[in-house]
Amino acid sequence: MDVSLPNITRRNLLGLMAFSPCLSMANSIAVGSVSSLENQLNVLSEIIIPGSSIENPGSAIMMRLSTGWLGLNTELVVKTLGHLDNFIGKPLFSFSLPQQQTAVEQYDKHCFSGAVDPALTNDWRMLKAALLACFYSSKVGASETLSYVPVPGKWLPDIPLSQATPAVANDWLAVWFT
């Protein structure tokens, strides 16, 4: 993954997306209901990991949000989605899916560019990590996208990488220490 992309400005992004110059200056997204947050998380998850929304990560997160699951809380989720909208200039979810994909990709690069507030990067990273966790701990993500091997039955200490693909979701050392 490229972690050294140049910082991208909101102006660049808007040009890229051919957005209307009429910008929303809202500091946060309007949160109509829990279900709207849930839907937004599902859409965001689908953009980050195509095919992941089938596992309804929005619901998985929202139903556990009060526990601080995966380091998330409502404020962080709302704030992060708000930052994303502010970066784009309009609510992400008012655009078409291709436009959303472009916007999220640029925002993701922006957050990891090293040129933004570390807190912003951290919030985005937390949300991204949570969405990845939702998917790769789901049946589809763990056992159909990656490989889930409940009883390996053997230890092969040195094999070609090609024989270890797709990666094993329950490679516990990697799960604990990555």
Added chain:
Amino acid sequence: MTQIYDAIVIGSGISGGWAAKELTERGLKVLLLERGPAVEHGVDYKNEMKAPWEMPFKGFNNPKLLAEHYPVQSKGMNFDEWSMPHFVKDTEHPYQTTANLPFQWRRGYQLGGRSLTWGRQCYRWSDIDFSANQRDGHGVDWPVRYADLKPWYDHVESFIGVNGTKEGLPQLPDGIFQPHMPLSAIEQLLADRIANNYQDRKLIPGRSANLTEAKDGRAPCQFRYICHRGCSFGAYFSTQSSTLPAARKTGRLTLVTDTIVEKIDYDHVAKRASGVQCIDAKTGKRTSYTAKMFFLNASAFNSVGILLRSRSETFPNGLANSSGTLGHYIMDHATTLAVAASVDELNDRSYFGNRPSNFIIPRFRNLEQDSEDFTRGYSFQGVGFRANWQRGARAAGVGQDLKDELMQQGEWRLLMVTFAESLPQKSNRITLSTQLDQWGLEQLDIKLLHGENEKKLLQDAAIQARNMVGLTKSKIYASFDEPEPAGSAVHEMGGARMGHDPASSVVNKWNQSHDVANLFITDGAAMSSSANQNPSLTYMAFTARAAAYAVQKLKAGMI
């Protein structure tokens, strides 16, 4: 009250299970008391087979629950959403400790104790360890040497099954091993580089109590590395898989769970321990049992607690405490993450399976004589693996490209953890608090702080670890030389130390109380030094040895 038991074993963990096995197999009627609930092999490993998507929190646990009820337990290795039932709730089992760097007391109160969740690493101690106290004057001299323990190490390893390689290292004696679990490709690379660059050290496969060959009805390891959930295959050593079936097979074992031992009674006329006072953990109902002799195996610090609570006119400061050392000289290995690095080599190689073990770099410092900077030594335990999907959240990337990339394994990683010897210091101690637990028992107050020598060991270890990993094309992203809070190694030792002299120690070379001839303390409490090796194998060897001695003396009418 009818005395129907020859012996009472207090605690069913690693050493208690061994006491029950050895005593029953040698013909004694044994009562095994366990403070926690029954956990039957296979039947009660509730989460063993569950996939992440079958867990309420998908394997990532409920942070709110952990903060409220498991603040200490949840920080430990082998605690996760699956294994949580095998750990105590901190809120239900409080203890007192120092506000600064509080002792981290990781516990499992159930049948089998922490044998269900232990790390399974098995290393013999050598005469470098058993003579250390005598050599540098810290602590009291061990009244045993390796030759005393060797046949019992053999006995234990032969029964539990330990995999490993014979290396001929004086500081880490070879044992009776099943075939080892080989090093992964990246670990072998590091081993080769170390061999080519150092004369004084060696990276070798870990020695663990996981079967690589079927044994006594137990299946070999299936390379799942979820041992801490409980293993229905019986592939790792636990009380449930190994010693308890053996003890039950004799027909001479009575097992009583949910029974907390409050104190051991002392008959000042007969000058013997006479019975145990117990509390039903569920109902609070009090009961007592008597026997001819007693094996205390409640885990190092709880064993000390029982003795401290067992005050009498003869022993106003705790049973078997004429020396005044009971509760003192407690230890736990000083540990920290010496190095974590990513490695940009062998990018076309990988592995398959989850090996439930690690590599070890045995102690190489101060084998002949102490350096000017520090005494004793340390070892490393480490692993090499490839990063998984979690790396996807740590760098830019979204969409199909990210998904495709995460289907591949990530870069190699190497981790090395230091285990440094903890010196026996009198100031590190357990006392009874005025705070009571829910059963009205005095809580333990634990003070254990690592000293300057431990810190110097860790500092040297971090430098050495970085140098060794630096032999690969690697990028170090973490390296620490300050100890984790004491308790983090989960190797509690001491408090009822072994020694020659009744005036300065609690038990003799047979783990027998100097003061009370029918009382044996054979868990970690009896340790007089900590070495740097994982201690459980040594507890087992001491327990088996003590049981043989005790039965011989009992049958001879000398106990």
